[in-house]
Amino acid sequence: MIESRELTVRYPGSDRPALSEVTLQAARGQLTALVGPNGSGKSTFVRALLGRAPVTGGSLRLDDRSLVEYGDRERARRLAVVLQREEPVFPMTVRDYVALGRHPWRGAWGPVTAADTTAVEAALHDADVAALATRRTDTLSGGEWQRVRIARALAQEAPALVLDEPTTFLDIAHEMDCFELLASLARHGRAVLVVSHQLNLVARFADRVGLLSSGTLAAFGEPGAVMRGEILEQVYRWPLVVSRDPAVGAPTLVPLRRHR
Amino acid sequence: MLVRAVWVLVLLVTGLVVLSLGVGAAGLPLAEVWRTLWDSAETPARLIVWELRLPRALLGVLVGAALGASGATLQATLRNALAEPYLLGVSGGAAVGAVMAAGLGFAGLGTLATWAFAGALVAVGVVLMLGRDRQGARPPASLLMAGVVTGAFANAVIMVVLAQSTPTAQRNALWWMMGSLSAARWSDVAGLALAVAVLGAGLLHMARSLDVIALGGDTAASLGEASERVAMRLFVLASLLAAATVATAGLVGFVGLMVPHLARAVVRDGNSRRTLVVAALGGSALVLLADLAARTLRAPAELPLGAVTALLGVPFFLWQLRRNR
Numbered sequence: 001m002i003e004s005r006e007l008t009v010r011y012p013g014s015d016r017p018a019l020s021e022v023t024l025q026a027a028r029g030q031l032t033a034l035v036g037p038n039g040s041g042k043s044t045f046v047r048a049l050l051g052r053a054p055v056t057g058g059s060l061r062l063d064d065r066s067l068v069e070y071g072d073r074e075r076a077r078r079l080a081v082v083l084q085r086e087e088p089v090f091p092m093t094v095r096d097y098v099a100l101g102r103h104p105w106r107g108a109w110g111p112v113t114a115a116d117t118t119a120v121e122a123a124l125h126d127a128d129v130a131a132l133a134t135r136r137t138d139t140l141s142g143g144e145w146q147r148v149r150i151a152r153a154l155a156q157e158a159p160a161l162v163l164d165e166p167t168t169f170l171d172i173a174h175e176m177d178c179f180e181l182l183a184s185l186a187r188h189g190r191a192v193l194v195v196s197h198q199l200n201l202v203a204r205f206a207d208r209v210g211l212l213s214s215g216t217l218a219a220f221g222e223p224g225a226v227m228r229g230e231i232l233e234q235v236y237r238w239p240l241v242v243s244r245d246p247a248v249g250a251p252t253l254v255p256l257r258r259h260r
Numbered sequence: 261m262l263v264r265a266v267w268v269l270v271l272l273v274t275g276l277v278v279l280s281l282g283v284g285a286a287g288l289p290l291a292e293v294w295r296t297l298w299d300s301a302e303t304p305a306r307l308i309v310w311e312l313r314l315p316r317a318l319l320g321v322l323v324g325a326a327l328g329a330s331g332a333t334l335q336a337t338l339r340n341a342l343a344e345p346y347l348l349g350v351s352g353g354a355a356v357g358a359v360m361a362a363g364l365g366f367a368g369l370g371t372l373a374t375w376a377f378a379g380a381l382v383a384v385g386v387v388l389m390l391g392r393d394r395q396g397a398r399p400p401a402s403l404l405m406a407g408v409v410t411g412a413f414a415n416a417v418i419m420v421v422l423a424q425s426t427p428t429a430q431r432n433a434l435w436w437m438m439g440s441l442s443a444a445r446w447s448d449v450a451g452l453a454l455a456v457a458v459l460g461a462g463l464l465h466m467a468r469s470l471d472v473i474a475l476g477g478d479t480a481a482s483l484g485e486a487s488e489r490v491a492m493r494l495f496v497l498a499s500l501l502a503a504a505t506v507a508t509a510g511l512v513g514f515v516g517l518m519v520p521h522l523a524r525a526v527v528r529d530g531n532s533r534r535t536l537v538v539a540a541l542g543g544s545a546l547v548l549l550a551d552l553a554a555r556t557l558r559a560p561a562e563l564p565l566g567a568v569t570a571l572l573g574v575p576f577f578l579w580q581l582r583r584n585r
Contacts, residue, residue: 076484
């Protein structure tokens with residue numbers, strides 16, 4: 001489980017905190033989504049999980065231990081993160097790239113173990129990129145690259161998985177595919193936390209939703225409770241209607257046009 | 261494929277070392293070279309091989325290996341294809357040290373080599389200091405910028421000092437800046453061998469971390485690397501490795517920049533450990549070949565080694581580049 005307790009992050013030289021007393025949990029077996037407008041602190045939350053944001057108050061916990069107590073490798077064996085952006089500079093095959101996900105499990109020397117190979121093949125399969133295994137990373141489309149990065153995180157075999165906007169560049173089929181994969185990973189016992197702008201997909205797939213607004217948690221709970229018109233309108237500062245989709249039963253959100 | 265490439269490089273380097281022993285102002289047939297290696301009689305041939313050519317060839321092997329491995333490390337650490345030790349302060353600092361020793365007569369306080377080495381260390385320190393941002397991190401772009409401005413400042417200092425120097429001092433400093441293996445002594449070889457062994461082992465040991473660091477700071481952190489600390493260590497190891505070469509061989513350009521690119525084209529899977537090995541061997545081969553050319557093409561005069569590495573390497577590099585397109 002990933003848990004933040006009154007987490008406050010303030011970058012040096014900035015006049016207001018990037019995150020202010022954020023308390024939320026991403027439990028095992030659940031898909032938790034973190035949504036909010038641009039600049040509301042979602043990516044800062046992810047960076048804080050990696051120990052790469054200046055935490056000035058509160059704490060982050062992973063499986064009932066404070067995150068700072070973990071060594072770097074130990075944390076990476078329990079928490080895999082797919083960041084928003086990553087530009088590879090040296091091309092390599094997809095399989096070699098996914099195998100880098102085994103890094104936290106490997107020492108400085110020593111051969112590739114059977115466990116490594118199994119994990120890599122399973123990750124390639126689960127992220128649906130097995131067919132790309134021998135392709136080079138500089139020949140992939142944007143959508144393929146996203147899925148390959150997810151595969152690399154899966155190869156870490158960490159019980160907690162965090163993804164920062166994994167559906168950027170994905171078409172609707174691959175978006176659905178991605179969220180179905182995340183939901184299935186959660187069902188199989190992982191704690192999955194996804195940062196996303198795809199509110200309708202979040203509404204359909206997530207078990208819990210955290211809504212960030214200017215660094216504070218405006219709401220946290222089940223999608224039906226969080227994704228209400230009056231809350232979202234206030235946070236996003238945009239008129240919208242939320243209806244209940246008759247086909248899937250999830251809240252469905254339609255932003256309105258201000259000008260015709 | 262890769263194994264074959266490594267064997268080809270090992271054979272090439274060995275062949276070039278043997279060739280270096282026979283070729284020079286006094287041509288020695290291979291049979292005679294062979295005899296001097298085992299016969300302890302004090303013949304002129306033995307003196308040439310043992311005191312001049314063998315240390316020179318081995319110094320070439322070490323300088324090339326050090327620069328190749330250093331460049332390969334820096335390119336991956338900084339995620340930039342243009343990164344190389346000379347761009348990151350080593351050459352500028354070393355050159356300032358050298359012209360100070362040669363031009364200002366500081367040489368009384370230590371040899372030109374010591375001054376060059378010290379200058380390189382100071383410049384790397386300056387680059388690390390300038391490249392720091394407010395949060396104490398050192399983003400690749402800042403380090404590169406710091407390297408470039410440090411180099412520009414060093415150039416200015418060099419010109420000012422050279423303008424005040426005697427023609428002899430200018431000539432000495434210039435020759436040093438153009439790179440040469442001609443001053444090779446066994447003590448230099450031993451010193452550099454020690455540096456290459458220790459620093460090279462350090463880099464090889466950290467090679468898996470380097471694989472991950474090359475993915476960028478945040479991703480490396482997600483895979484369990486303390487990115488900034490590890491990148492910093494790699495940067496220092498690679499810079500020291502390059503700095504160790506300037507003390508005895510001066511500035512041998514091009515090797516640290518181009519050889520790692522060729523090595524990556526050979527290795528292909530992005531594996532840093534293999535890239536380091538291939539870049540080191542490739543660097544050795546290039547420096548040996550360039551030194552052979554430098555001392556035979558216009559014998560008995562010597563051409564500047566640093567220029568010959570580029571003259572030989574650039575066409576080969578362009579040919580490779582076209583072939584891989």
